[in-house]
Amino acid sequence: MDVRLDIFSSGRFPGWEKGLKLGVGLLLGASLSACGDPDWQGTDWTKNYQDSFETQISSRASFMPGNTDKAYQPSADGVPNSPVAYHSPPMLSYEDRPLDENITGSLELADYVKAIRVAKLDPWISGPGPYTLFAIPNAAMERLNTRWHGGLLAPENRGQLVHILGYTIAYGKWDEAALRKAIARNHGHAIGLKTLYGDLLGVQVSPRTGELVLENTAGETNRLWGKSFAQSNGVLYFTQDTLLPTPVPVSAGRKHGHR
Template identity: 45%
Template structure:
């Protein structure tokens, strides 16, 4: 469903102008059904980088870890919804489990559309361990929902759409409102031309997967955790 009532707000920060796009529109709550859509062979290989830290060699009492051998590649298919492609990605196992625990995963199986900045296993586990009691503890449910909500944006923000928006607004930065209510800043690096993300405190995170098409949106995979603040 098309976005409605798009307004542009201009704010100024140190180092340049940030153009914040506040989107108020329709989000379909219907379940995404990809079968009526035309089949597509378009696919993007998803990164698999965090499992290396899980490997341990065989000892006298213990066999090698399950990821001792080369792990098979996983792909994001353009004709499948976010929920399915995230489920098949070994690199996003912790992110998927967190979404399920927070009750947010079914949303990614709806028509949306949604833009997701998914978090890989190793950075997610490292961040979760720093939270007193653990990020997945019931006592930290609100913090978990805020972190996950900050990784999802309503609308289909493909790399091409981001590029067109920056060109139209004559800026290398735009701010998009996330499900948590906080603004995420997306910026194009002048040296590399790559997109990077930043939060309200200026923390910057790079991307591993730069916008894989989904039947109900677009999937990015970050290189690190980006909380709304801190």
């Protein structure tokens, strides 16, 4: 259990403005405008995708984490006769491919990928970026989904879904080295990353474990699952749970008894 990090005290996120990419305001304005239209009509995404011919080719790849091996069950007679009788395939993240392609290749992120598509945020992470994506694994997505009546992907919860998933997309290319360097420049204090709809996502080094920890403005934390993965248009992380922007819009259909 991570200790609460007091990173939102006086002088909230000192120095984080210097690390923001130029043009964030324009991009943020465009994203908020798009979010206001349920179907994002009038937004031309045709020029937002990466041009494969302009992407530097690389053969470097890394294994992405996952819990799918837990579903492996050898058949009683040794003959593969069902899907669970096979080991899960390796899930590779390729450095010369964009975020949307690599997360699609991860079984561990199947629920997150579906949610990203329902929220129509996939054009952002398929574009030139750079973006840093804090992807939510299946188990955490399933827990989150139960907190909204009808499920978070239900049409009536579209606003909450877009807001929550937008909080997992930060502007800039922030691998572990870049994050730790920025925190060190900030005298060991947390830095704030600007996310898709303007919410600040805090990043701090846990004084107990030395790990990088995410935190929102309510002091709630979320740990990362392993290392980062270089992408052609940014950086990919797997988180261990969900972290909501605060205040989170409350759905009128939200289940009673859940917070």
